[in-house]
Amino acid sequence: MLSQAAAAEMKILRRDRLTALASLLAIISLAWVYLWIDADRMDAPMMPMARGWNLGSLLSTALMWSVMMIGMMLPSAAPAILLYGAMVRKNGERGSVLPAVWIFTAGYLAVWFVFSLAATVLQVSLEQALLLSPMMTSTSVWLSGCLLITAGVYQWLPIKEACLNKCRAPLQFLLFHWRAGRFGTFRMGAEHGAFCVGCCWALMLLLFAVGVMNLLWVALIAGFVLIEKVLPPRSLGGRWIGRTAGVMLAVAGTVMILDA
Numbered sequence: 001m002l003s004q005a006a007a008a009e010m011k012i013l014r015r016d017r018l019t020a021l022a023s024l025l026a027i028i029s030l031a032w033v034y035l036w037i038d039a040d041r042m043d044a045p046m047m048p049m050a051r052g053w054n055l056g057s058l059l060s061t062a063l064m065w066s067v068m069m070i071g072m073m074l075p076s077a078a079p080a081i082l083l084y085g086a087m088v089r090k091n092g093e094r095g096s097v098l099p100a101v102w103i104f105t106a107g108y109l110a111v112w113f114v115f116s117l118a119a120t121v122l123q124v125s126l127e128q129a130l131l132l133s134p135m136m137t138s139t140s141v142w143l144s145g146c147l148l149i150t151a152g153v154y155q156w157l158p159i160k161e162a163c164l165n166k167c168r169a170p171l172q173f174l175l176f177h178w179r180a181g182r183f184g185t186f187r188m189g190a191e192h193g194a195f196c197v198g199c200c201w202a203l204m205l206l207l208f209a210v211g212v213m214n215l216l217w218v219a220l221i222a223g224f225v226l227i228e229k230v231l232p233p234r235s236l237g238g239r240w241i242g243r244t245a246g247v248m249l250a251v252a253g254t255v256m257i258l259d260a
Helices: 004-042 055-090 097-128 141-154 158-168 170-177 181-205 215-230 236-258
Strands: none
Touching: 004 055, 004 215, 055 097, 055 170, 055 181, 055 215, 097 181, 141 181, 141 236, 158 170, 158 181, 158 215, 170 181, 181 215, 215 236
8 A cells, every 4th residue: 555645746746747748749739730731831722932041931941840840759759758757756856847847858859959950951952952842842853762762771770779779768868867957957858859860860851752741751750750769679670660661761762763
């Protein structure tokens, strides 16, 4: 039987966890609603899609990528975020659980925001070179093929596996990277985000091949990232699902280029 104090502690921990989870789900849902509306707006007839090196278009493109990364990456980061909140509570930092969780989350998303800025520059560069269509899909077979081959080969590289292992083991990550204070919390979140970028950046660039605002492919890539991170690394699925996908991507890219 749990003591009354322990039972109360468990109740508070469960409440904090549910509150954090509900907040994450709300943010993820809002991100997907935004993407849905933005994709529908782009599909509208006579929609002007001219972009260039001006502040307005750069900001709108960066916003699109940032919201997309929130919708795609927060689901796979949720286990680490919720575990961090539980560890804060168990360490006795009462009253600071939710703020600490959001500082950790902000650090995580800050790294993906930097990635979004880089993706924005790449997208505008490809548009200026006429390698992207108005619907933000590659117009070059060679570009699409190279993106597929790059993503496929990267699935087999040791750096991919090293970064993925960090993402798959949030408890181990937090134990070895624990830092106190708000800045330390933000830094922990940023480090976790950096490992996630390290294992997912090539998959994200596949969006240029299949369509940046093709929400079906956005959802499929997000689902694949989630599966890669959730499956135990030593299981047959956890070890080979990514590598099998890598072979398929590389073969598809090679065939695409050879048929050009």
